[in-house]
Structures are given as structure tokens and as C-alpha cells.
Amino acid sequence: MIEMKETKGSPIQSPIRRIPESLDFSDHRHSENQQPSAIGSSKKYSYSSEWLSPHFSESLPGTPSASRPSTPTSNSYGNGFISRSQQSLATLLGSTRQTASPLKESSPSATVIHLNDRDDVDIWKGWKRHLFRLIPVLAFGNSALYIAYLALRIYCVIAAQKTYNSIYAGAWVFISIELAIAIPSQMHNFWTMWALKSRNRPKLRLIxxxxxxxxxxxxxxGEEDQVVLDTVRAACDLDYPYDRYRVIVLDDGQSANLKSAVNELATMQPNLLYMAREKFPGVPHHFKAGNLNYGLDQVHLLPGGAGEFMAALDADMIPEREWLRATVAHLAIDPKMALVCPPQLFYNTPKSDPLAQSLNFFVHVIEPIKDALGVAWCTGSGYVARREALDDIGNFPLGSLAEDVATSTMMLGKGWKTGYIHEPLQYGTVPEDFGGHLKQRTRWAIGTIQTAIKLNFCLWGSSVKKMTLAQRFSGGLYATLGMTTVFVTASLLAIPVVLLWGKPLIAYSSAEQLRWLIRACFASTIFGRICEFVLFIPAGYHSGQRDFRYQIWMSPYLALCIVRAFLLPTWLGGQAVAFKPTGSLGSALNERDPALKKNMLRRLWAILFNFMAGFHFLYVYVTLVAVVLTSYRCFFADFDTKQIIVCLITHAFWPPLTFLFICTSLWTPVSYAIDPPIMPDREELLIRDHKTGVAHPKPKSKKIGFGGQAAMFELQHSAATIYTCLVFAYSFWL
Incomplete structure (x- = not known):
């Protein structure tokens, strides 16, 4: 039962946390009468925990122990399952550390305050928000104009074939190429039209x-110990009552050094534990999902049993201090809310973000729209889930490389809700090498498709029977978008072939048709540019442009992995794994480390051959040679000046210079190998408290700097737009 009250100026009490007297945390504590940083009036909700069963706990060392019954309460969380045996913890706890703190019983009610009507009020506001409201109209107009332009192209090809009694194969292939490349963006357009539905996720705090x-x-x-320990220290330093949460390190790498470091830290943090499951040869361990399920099972054996909620952090994700108070608040006021997740943000993204490693477009544009429609995804880190909902789906689903997406999708299929909290509550690290980035993104793509296939693309089946239409559409859309990379890659291969062929890319039966084709192309291109500018506002204009280029140059990698995972039999090399480099690199390239990076020849060799970017290199050069040869034919044919210009426009330089956009996008891995971005040591990106060891990213490192590569791409983009305008103007003299 949730009772909602409204108050103003209600003071926030700082949580009382038991800490060793030898550590000075004074600079991290709020004053006891600190006021909430609310914007306008603040609403107050009374959160009743009556659905929780009685909690049985033990006191911290040095305090009297609470009495505990001898049998566990069935299906009870938050005040949870009783420890079945202290001896069962012997293998988990170091001999020199204190017993882990049990979860203390909660009082009948807790308080949630309403800080603002929008959770993203601190991320973007003002004129940007007002302009973004036009997105549904702009997206609809953009799609309508493109469809009209495409229909005119097809009509003109048919008319030309009838007039000249000839087949314009080059024109048909070019239409197919443009359509294949446009499909992902048009699907995104269709999705963003749903932004017409307003998102009403308030900014809440549990106090x-x-x-x-x-x-x-x-x-x-297997991550670096220091990276994991920074996450652990920050997790232990949350602004949350010390006896109401535990931090449990689930080490699937079974690192002896990490175990020792965590157990040493646990002597000062009684609510910290280290766990590592045993793996048996030949027995599937199901990667991260298996690790999480192991943790879910083990907490039942701890003093106080399992908490009502579980939360997960990736090894490198440093949470902000208000992380739990911000996220749990949304679960507390709605008993049907199964899972909430904040965006994954990063503090080591290099200038210009050449590989599009930040998720800014997804987390600032796509996820809020999905949340408005009730389709928020679990994005792998920083999320908090209700144990009851996890029980309902049988814990984290196995058999998918994207257990996070599978989890939230199955929760929706059972009739639960999921929510996206658009606040900067965690910061992690992007892969610091090209190979790591490929492995991460191909794993995500394969996992999303695996999940969709297992759930029948969310169209039918018992696992999705309670999904809404929007939830089913979203579940199928993003798997389909991943699969379109196969068609995009195939269409890319056709471009240099068509250009070398020397056939016209644009067919028409009269000069009047050519004029209208150019004008329709101009209208579609310019309107698309306007739509892009507005759509990218929440993420940043350059982030959105990087994401579009990423979809092109990453397509061959994704297509290869998808074909191997879902189409090829095992005996032909089929396997459901992420991208693997060919051969052996011998040692890391360290391409972003100014002191340790390999020389340019070594980087080029590794990225072109081991990481298969040689395809990108050959493609760009073959395409540019094809453009030169096609242009040569126009200049040396028996044409006057007007005919030469028309020949160039219709054979290679049709606006908005699609070949140029594709070539500059596909050149990304090569330019990265030649001149990779330099990043400082990770420690230089952090502000560390030397008394506690707790570190958080510096404000500057949370932002992506503008660099030379971003300027170069913008120059190319602007040049193509200006060229389109000039061709449009020339159409009046044709």
C-alpha cells in the first residue's frame, strides 16, 4: 500500500552508518538537517513495507545479538531468508575478517520525496527541450519525404525503361543500396515518432x-584489481543506511589477489563480502547470468537472508553516492515496478570518441522514448531489481549473451513494469583497445538477437503474453535492426561494382523528370539534416553523427558474427560468440597509452589483418578508384559542359554524395590505427579521497571533448550539404 502525501521543505536526515573510528568520513557526510535540493515544491510519499515479511537480523560485532528463529520464512525478502548455517559461509569469508553485517529489520514505513516532475531536469532543459517536442512531427515529415522521393525515383526508372526500351540495372541497384542504408535510420525515425507520448518519470529520493x-x-x-576495488569502495560509500545493504563481489575470475584485497577492505566494511563460484570442466557456467544467479542463491545463506531488492554493478562502474536512494525510490512507490536502470555513462571516452564508444545517443534519446512506452531495458549495470520479480521469471535467463535485455523483456512478458531513471548515477570505462570494443559490441548484438529468437521476437508465447503492443514492437524492432547489418554490408559491396560498371545511377526519361528528382532529393536531404539536428539534441549533435557513422563501419563486423552465430553450421565455422581476432597479437597494442603504444606499422598490421579492417581499407580505395574512372568517362566523352555536369551528377556525384559518407565512415578503423586518441592514466581522470580511497570521476572527464576528427567529419558533412544545395540551384538551369 502506497500512501502519497505532499509536503514542502521536509528535512533530509543523513543515514547513520557504522564505520571504524579510525577512518574520517566527515567530508563525505551530510549534515543531519540538510534540506533536499528540490526544484519548486517537493512531494512526499509514505512507503509502506507491509508486503515484506518480518526480518530477522544479527547485530554488528560488539552489539547484542537479536534473537533468530530456527526455520526460514518461505518466499520472504527484504527482511528475508534466515541464515541456514553459519558454517556454510566458511568458504566465503576470510579467516582474518569480521562476519558480514546482517540486514537490519526495516520500520513500517520509509519516505520518498518528489524533487522534480522530470528526472532529467539537470541533464538538459530550456529551449532544447521545447525544440525536441517537434521530433514526432519532424520524424514523420522526414519519413514521408523520403518515401515520396523513393517513389519518384522508382517511377522515373520505369518511365525511362519504357521510353528508351532499355533496362537500367545500375539505377535499380543504386536504389536498393540507398534503401538498405536508409532502412535502419527510417526504422529509428518510425520509433522516434512515438516520442509524441510524453515521458513522466519524476526525480525522486528515498530519505x-x-x-x-x-x-x-x-x-x-579478470578485470584489473584496482578498477574493481574502485567500484567496491564507491559502492561501500553510498549514501544509504549501512545496515540496509550489502556489497557482494562476485568474482568469476577467481583472482587470489582480488580476494585478498576485498577481504582486507572488509575488515573495515562489515557489509562487504567476496564470493567466487566453483566451475567444473564441461559444465556450462553461463557467463555473467550464471554468476548473478549464483549470487542470488548465496545471499539466502547470509545473516538476515536475501534483501527485497538486488542491484548490480559492472566491475568498472563507479556509482554516485545517491545511486540507491535515487533508484530504489521508484521501486518503493510502485509494487509492480520490477526493475529500474540508470544510463551507463563513461569517464574515459577520448576526444571526438572516434569509435563511437559512448552510448550517449542510446541513453539520452532512445531509452527515454522506450521508457515513455513502458519498454525500458535493463542495460547491464547500475540497475536495481525486485527479488519477487526475479523469482517470477526464474532468476536471470540463461543461454543469451545479453542476459540484461533478456531479463527486462521477460519481466515485461510477465506483466511487471520496468523503468529508466534518466539521471547520471554511474560512470564506467569504455574498452581501451580496438579489439575490446569489437568484442563488446558484437556480443551485445548477438545477445539481443538470441533473446529475440528465444522469445519469438516478442510476438507470441507464454513468456510475452502480458506484453503491450508497444513492448512487442520494441522487442522485435531492435533485433531486426541488428539483423539488417547483413543487408547493409551486402549493399555496400555493390557500390564500387556499380561505379566501375559505368552505368548511370539515376534514370529519367526527360529533363523535367531530372529537375524534379534533384529537387525531391534536396528536400529529403535538407529536411533530414534538420531532423537529425533536433533529434540529437539530448545526446549532443556530434554524438548522434558518430552513431550514424558507426552503424556503417561496424556493419561488416556485426554481419560476420551474425552469419556465423545464426546461419552457418558448426562444421562451416558457425558459433555463437562475439568477434575474435584472427591469428595472435602477441601483446596488447596499448594504442591509447603514450608511453606503451606500439608503433604505427604494428598498429596498422594488427588492425588491418588481425582485426580484419583490411576490408575497410580495400573498400575505400576501390570505391575511390571507381569514382575516378566513372568521372574520367564523363570528361572524355563527346559531351559539352552541360552534358558533362549532368553525367557527373547521375553517374557518381548524386547528392548527398552517398559514396563519400560511406567511405569516410568505413575509413574509421584505418584512421584509428594511424592516429589513435591518447588518453591519460586512469588515475588522472579521478578525484580520490586519500583517507578512504574512494574515487569518483572528475567533472571534466565525464564529458567528451571536441577533437580534430569530429571537426573533419563535420566538414565533410557540411560540404555534402552545401553540394546538395548547389545541385538544387543548378536544377533551375537544366
Missing amino acids: GNDVPAVDVFVTCC
């Missing part, structure tokens, strides 16, 4: 000490 119990899992598998 006081009577709050739900949370088990915080930090999942890791």
Missing part, C-alpha cells in the same frame, strides 16, 4: 534510515 534492504552485486571476471 531517512527506514529503507528497503538491498544486495549489491559487483560482477567481475
Whole structure:
């Protein structure tokens, strides 16, 4: 039962946390009467925990122990399952550390305050928000203009074939290429039209000490110890009552050094534990999903049992101090809310973000629209989930490389809600090498498609029977978008062939038709540019442009992995894995480290051959040679000046210079190998408290700097737009 009250100026009490007297946390604590930083009036909700079963806990060392019954309460969380045996923890706890803190019983109610009607009020506001409201109209207009332009192209080809009694194969192939490249953007356009539905996710905070119990899992598998420990220290330093949450390191890499470091830290943090499951040869361990499920099972054996909620952090994701108070608040006021997730943000993204490693377009544009439609995805880190909902779907689903997407999708299929909290509540690191980036993104793509296939693309089946129409559409759309990379790659291969062929790309039966084709192309291109500018506002204009280029140059990698995972039999090389480099690199390239990076020849060799960017290199050069040869034919044919210009426009330089956009996009891995971005040492990106060891990213490192590559791409983009305008103007003299 949720009772909603409205108050103003209600003070926030700082959580009381048991910490060793030898550590000075004074600079991290709020004053006891600190006021909420609300904008306008603040609403107050009374959160009743009556659906929680009674909690049985033990006190911290040095305090009297609470009495505990001898049998566990079935299906009870938050005040949870009782420890079945202290001896079962012997293998998990170091002999020199204190017993982990049990979760203390919560009081009948906790308080949630309403800080603002919008959770993203601090991210973007003012004229940008007002302009973004036009997106549904602009997206509809953009799609309508493109369809009209495409229909005119097809009509003119048919008319030319009838007039000249000839087949214009080159024109048909060019239409197919443009359509294949446009499909992803048009699908995004169709999706963004749904932004017409307003998103009403308020900014909330859970205050006081009577709050739900949370088990915080930090999942890791072979990451650097210092990276994991920074996440662990920040997780232990949350602004949340110390006896209402536990931090549990789930180490799938079974690192002895990490275990020792965590156990040492646990002597000062009684709510910290280290766990590592045993893996058996030949027995599937199901990667991250198996690791999380292991943690879900083990917390039942801890003092106090399992918390009502579980939260998960990736090994490199440093949470902000208000992370739990911001996220749990949304779960507390709605018992049908199964999972909430904040955006994944990063603090080590290099200038210009040449590989499009930030997720800014997805987290600032796509996810808020999905949330408005009730289709918020779990994005892998920083999320908080209700244990009852996890039980309902049988814990984290196995058999997918994207267990996070599968989890939230199955929750929606069971009739639960998921939410997206558009606040900067965690910051992590992007892969610092080209190979790591490829492996990460191909794993995401394969996992999304695996999930869609297992759930029948969210169209039918018991697992999705309670989904709404919007939820079913979203579930199928993003898997389909991944699969379109196969068609995009195939269409890319046709471009240099058509150009070398020397056939006209544009067919028409009269000068009047050519004029209208140019004008329709101009209208579609310019309107598309306007739509892009407005659509990219929340993420930043350059972030959106990088994302579009990324879809082109990443397509061959994604297509290769998708074909191997879903089309090829095992005996032909089929396997459901992420991208793997060919051969052996011998040692890391360290391309972003000014002191350790390999020389340019080594980088080029590795990226062109081991990472298969040789395809990109050959494609660009063959395409440019084809453009030169096609243009040569126009200049040396028996044409006058007007005919030469028309020949160039219709054979290679049709606006908005699609070949140029494709070539500059596909050149990305090559330019990265030649001149990779330089990044400072990770420690230089952080502000560290030397007393506690807790580190958080510097404000500057949270932003993506504008660099030379971004300027170069913008120059190319602007030149193509100006060229389109000039051709449009020339159409009046044809």
C-alpha cells in the first residue's frame, strides 16, 4: 500500500552508518538537517513495507545479538531468508575478517520525496527541450519525404525503361543500396515518432534510515584489481543506511589477489563480502547470468537472508553516492515496478570518441522514448531489481549473451513494469583497445538477437503474453535492426561494382523528370539534416553523427558474427560468440597509452589483418578508384559542359554524395590505427579521497571533448550539404 502525501521543505536526515573510528568520513557526510535540493515544491510519499515479511537480523560485532528463529520464512525478502548455517559461509569469508553485517529489520514505513516532475531536469532543459517536442512531427515529415522521393525515383526508372526500351540495372541497384542504408535510420525515425507520448518519470529520493534492504552485486571476471576495488569502495560509500545493504563481489575470475584485497577492505566494511563460484570442466557456467544467479542463491545463506531488492554493478562502474536512494525510490512507490536502470555513462571516452564508444545517443534519446512506452531495458549495470520479480521469471535467463535485455523483456512478458531513471548515477570505462570494443559490441548484438529468437521476437508465447503492443514492437524492432547489418554490408559491396560498371545511377526519361528528382532529393536531404539536428539534441549533435557513422563501419563486423552465430553450421565455422581476432597479437597494442603504444606499422598490421579492417581499407580505395574512372568517362566523352555536369551528377556525384559518407565512415578503423586518441592514466581522470580511497570521476572527464576528427567529419558533412544545395540551384538551369 502506497500512501502519497505532499509536503514542502521536509528535512533530509543523513543515514547513520557504522564505520571504524579510525577512518574520517566527515567530508563525505551530510549534515543531519540538510534540506533536499528540490526544484519548486517537493512531494512526499509514505512507503509502506507491509508486503515484506518480518526480518530477522544479527547485530554488528560488539552489539547484542537479536534473537533468530530456527526455520526460514518461505518466499520472504527484504527482511528475508534466515541464515541456514553459519558454517556454510566458511568458504566465503576470510579467516582474518569480521562476519558480514546482517540486514537490519526495516520500520513500517520509509519516505520518498518528489524533487522534480522530470528526472532529467539537470541533464538538459530550456529551449532544447521545447525544440525536441517537434521530433514526432519532424520524424514523420522526414519519413514521408523520403518515401515520396523513393517513389519518384522508382517511377522515373520505369518511365525511362519504357521510353528508351532499355533496362537500367545500375539505377535499380543504386536504389536498393540507398534503401538498405536508409532502412535502419527510417526504422529509428518510425520509433522516434512515438516520442509524441510524453515521458513522466519524476526525480525522486528515498530519505531517512527506514529503507528497503538491498544486495549489491559487483560482477567481475579478470578485470584489473584496482578498477574493481574502485567500484567496491564507491559502492561501500553510498549514501544509504549501512545496515540496509550489502556489497557482494562476485568474482568469476577467481583472482587470489582480488580476494585478498576485498577481504582486507572488509575488515573495515562489515557489509562487504567476496564470493567466487566453483566451475567444473564441461559444465556450462553461463557467463555473467550464471554468476548473478549464483549470487542470488548465496545471499539466502547470509545473516538476515536475501534483501527485497538486488542491484548490480559492472566491475568498472563507479556509482554516485545517491545511486540507491535515487533508484530504489521508484521501486518503493510502485509494487509492480520490477526493475529500474540508470544510463551507463563513461569517464574515459577520448576526444571526438572516434569509435563511437559512448552510448550517449542510446541513453539520452532512445531509452527515454522506450521508457515513455513502458519498454525500458535493463542495460547491464547500475540497475536495481525486485527479488519477487526475479523469482517470477526464474532468476536471470540463461543461454543469451545479453542476459540484461533478456531479463527486462521477460519481466515485461510477465506483466511487471520496468523503468529508466534518466539521471547520471554511474560512470564506467569504455574498452581501451580496438579489439575490446569489437568484442563488446558484437556480443551485445548477438545477445539481443538470441533473446529475440528465444522469445519469438516478442510476438507470441507464454513468456510475452502480458506484453503491450508497444513492448512487442520494441522487442522485435531492435533485433531486426541488428539483423539488417547483413543487408547493409551486402549493399555496400555493390557500390564500387556499380561505379566501375559505368552505368548511370539515376534514370529519367526527360529533363523535367531530372529537375524534379534533384529537387525531391534536396528536400529529403535538407529536411533530414534538420531532423537529425533536433533529434540529437539530448545526446549532443556530434554524438548522434558518430552513431550514424558507426552503424556503417561496424556493419561488416556485426554481419560476420551474425552469419556465423545464426546461419552457418558448426562444421562451416558457425558459433555463437562475439568477434575474435584472427591469428595472435602477441601483446596488447596499448594504442591509447603514450608511453606503451606500439608503433604505427604494428598498429596498422594488427588492425588491418588481425582485426580484419583490411576490408575497410580495400573498400575505400576501390570505391575511390571507381569514382575516378566513372568521372574520367564523363570528361572524355563527346559531351559539352552541360552534358558533362549532368553525367557527373547521375553517374557518381548524386547528392548527398552517398559514396563519400560511406567511405569516410568505413575509413574509421584505418584512421584509428594511424592516429589513435591518447588518453591519460586512469588515475588522472579521478578525484580520490586519500583517507578512504574512494574515487569518483572528475567533472571534466565525464564529458567528451571536441577533437580534430569530429571537426573533419563535420566538414565533410557540411560540404555534402552545401553540394546538395548547389545541385538544387543548378536544377533551375537544366
